[in-house]
């Protein structure tokens with residue numbers, strides 16, 4: 001736990017330094033702490049250190065954690081960031097504040113239908129496959145405008161912006177290239193009348209590159225919680 005708190009402050013420092021380098025207000029970059037595979041107690045410790053936004057990838061695991069942390073519900077935000085199958089959308093629509101990984105219109109339609117009326121609209125990002133890898137989820141940049149306009153028109157959802165998970169790259173220049181492409185797409189959609197305010201890019205290994213290219217949310221797991229163990 002002391003590690004976790006130390007790591008958390010080190011990540012905030014990295015964000016602040018990158019923001020300074022980019023000439024941006026550090027408060028314009030939000031940290032999403034990606035707690036997948038880590039226990040509820042780690043989320044509780046990060047929350048006690050001041051963290052408020054948490055990201056999860058797996059529906060069943062996240063529901064158990066959300067339940068275990070129900071006492072903190074009013075003071076934290078749950079963001080779903082993993083691949084979402086259409087038969088698993090209901091618990092996500094009912095329990096999360098955000099979904100970053102909307103990768104097709106059908107998923108958005110189901111989330112819109114299933115978002116309970118007593119809750120505020122679900123915040124969503126459209127996932128874009130910028131690098132065009134066949135293995136990666138997301139709409140292609142060419143499909144993004146049509147999908148974004150269709151999602152923005154759905155009830156009980158609020159389309160906030162774009163998300164991507166580019167291929168890992170070694171140099172900061174190589175890391176920046178796909179982030180820049182996503183930002184340019186984001187700017188075109190805004191010029192086209194969509195009220196978007198969120199660019200969800202950057203992880204433990206490339207958050208500086210993402211902040212330099214305009215990230216408003218960086219999604220950081222390993223650098224806060226440590227290496228993930230998928231063996232159980």
Ligand SMILES: *Cc1c(COP(=O)(O)O)cnc(C)c1O
Nearest residue numbers: 034081203204219220221222223
């Ligand atoms: C796991 C995950 C992250 C966090 O990755 P780290 O490299 O551990 O910081 C960010 N975004 C998504 C979509 C993820 O699945």
